[in-house]
Amino acid sequence: MPLDPAYLAYAKRRHGMDHDLYPWSDMRARAPLAWPEGKTVAVWITVDLEWFPITPADQPFRAPGHMQTSYPDFRHYTAREYGTRVGLYRLLDAFAKVDARVSVAANGAIAERYPSIIRDVVAAGHEIIAHSTDMNGTIAGGMPEADERALIAGALDALEEVAGTRPRGWLSIARSQSFATPRLLAEAGLDYMCDWVNDELPYRFHTTAGDLVNLPLSHELSDRQILVAQQHGVDSYVEQMLDAHDLLAREAETWGGRMLALNVTPYILGLPYRIGAFERLLAELAARPGTWFARGDAIVDAAKGAI
Numbered sequence: 001m002p003l004d005p006a007y008l009a010y011a012k013r014r015h016g017m018d019h020d021l022y023p024w025s026d027m028r029a030r031a032p033l034a035w036p037e038g039k040t041v042a043v044w045i046t047v048d049l050e051w052f053p054i055t056p057a058d059q060p061f062r063a064p065g066h067m068q069t070s071y072p073d074f075r076h077y078t079a080r081e082y083g084t085r086v087g088l089y090r091l092l093d094a095f096a097k098v099d100a101r102v103s104v105a106a107n108g109a110i111a112e113r114y115p116s117i118i119r120d121v122v123a124a125g126h127e128i129i130a131h132s133t134d135m136n137g138t139i140a141g142g143m144p145e146a147d148e149r150a151l152i153a154g155a156l157d158a159l160e161e162v163a164g165t166r167p168r169g170w171l172s173i174a175r176s177q178s179f180a181t182p183r184l185l186a187e188a189g190l191d192y193m194c195d196w197v198n199d200e201l202p203y204r205f206h207t208t209a210g211d212l213v214n215l216p217l218s219h220e221l222s223d224r225q226i227l228v229a230q231q232h233g234v235d236s237y238v239e240q241m242l243d244a245h246d247l248l249a250r251e252a253e254t255w256g257g258r259m260l261a262l263n264v265t266p267y268i269l270g271l272p273y274r275i276g277a278f279e280r281l282l283a284e285l286a287a288r289p290g291t292w293f294a295r296g297d298a299i300v301d302a303a304k305g306a307i
Contacts, residue, residue: 021182021205022214031306032256033201040252040290041245042259042299045102046171046194046217047091047266049117051109052080052135060140063173064224065265080267084114087270092124094279098286100293105131105171105194108158118162127295129169129194130155138173145180152188169194169296171217183207192300200248200259202303213300213307215261222263227274234269234277241281249290259299 035042054077056066065080067073095102104121106128111118121128132138133155139148152170160166168191172181175195185193187209192202194217202215219225221244226237241262248258269278285291294302 021207022203025199025203027199027201028255030201030255033303033306035257035292035294035302037292039292040257041248041288042257042292042294042302043100043245043262043285044215044217044259044294044296044299045095045100045262045264046129046296047088047102047104047264048131048171049084049088049104049106049110049121049266050080050131050135051084051107051113052077057136057138060143061138061174061176063135063138066135083266083268083270084110084117087266087268088117089120090270090275091264091266091278092120092126094275094282095126095293096124097279098282098293100282100286101125101127101295101298102293103127103129103169103296105129105169106159107131107134107137108155109134111158111162115162118159122163127169127297128159128163128165128167129171129296130159130167130190131171132173133158135173138176139178139181140176141178143178145178145184148178148180149184149187152184156188156190168192168300169215171195175217175219182212183209186210186212192296194296200261201257202259202300202307204307213304215296215300217263218261219263221261223265223268224263227268234274238277238281238284242284245285245288245291249288252290 052066054072056062067076104126133151137151156167170185170190171194177195182205186207192213192215194215196214197216197219199216202213205212205214226232245260248260252258
């Protein structure tokens with residue numbers, strides 16, 4: 001039985017998503033981006049600095065990496081805490097060796113519970129971006145808008161109080177949003193978010209509260225995905241990151257500046273049998289003349305005129 005022709009008459013049938021947040025775009029047809037000092041690949045490292053309550057909240061969903069065994073789950077709780085006590089400081093030392101500036105996506109609870117950590121990150125020249133209130137602060141469709149607005153404000157306020165400046169960027173837990181999230185982030189005065197992973201370059205988002213930039217933070221290149229979910233060795237992780245960089249550098253010769261987004265976790269990469277390989281990765285990236293280690297806010301500022 002043939003379909004009624006009206007079945008195909010859909011007002012939003014077009015390239016891209018069924019929304020007006022951004023237009024579909026061919027990566028080869030965009031205005032080329034020019035990074036500072038003629039650099040070709042912006043290496044954007046984002047560190048997830050998280051506090052996991054010992055009792056997980058499963059609404060709207062349990063955050064990745066949260067407690068897994070019967071309460072009280074001290075094994076996973078203290079393994080996560082290793083990241084704030086040990087792993088983060090190994091990462092900060094590694095960044096200092098190559099003079100890299102990075103973005104640190106911090107829960108508001110880190111500022112409230114361990115303010116010295118936030119002060120140490122800022123003193124080292126890194127950027128703080130907001131990563132919800134704590135790892136129970138997940139967002140998903142169906143969340144009351146007032147609750148989501150309060151969660152965003154709570155995270156921003158807690159981080160600003162200690163860091164001294166209000167975060168410009170936002171990373172949701174598990175990169176999960178509701179339909180209202182981009183508008184609420186723009187309403188809160190944020191310049192960019194990191195949740196939509198459909199690109200390797202920044203692009204502009206349009207909301208009824210104003211525009212903001214999406215700076216895609218790759219899930220596929222994250223240490224959690226490669227080392228934990230896929231169970232690759234750390235040497236394989238390093239090889240994959242270098243391969244990604246080299247391909248992007250080749251693309252940059254034709255299409256302008258490219259971006260390599262690395263999402264790293266202190267309690268994963270900060271372990272003693274992994275940190276040496278990560279330091280080697282940073283050294284090899286630094287040795288490539290086109291590498292620009294950049295904070296998220298610097299990438300957004302450099303790209304704004306062309307997106």
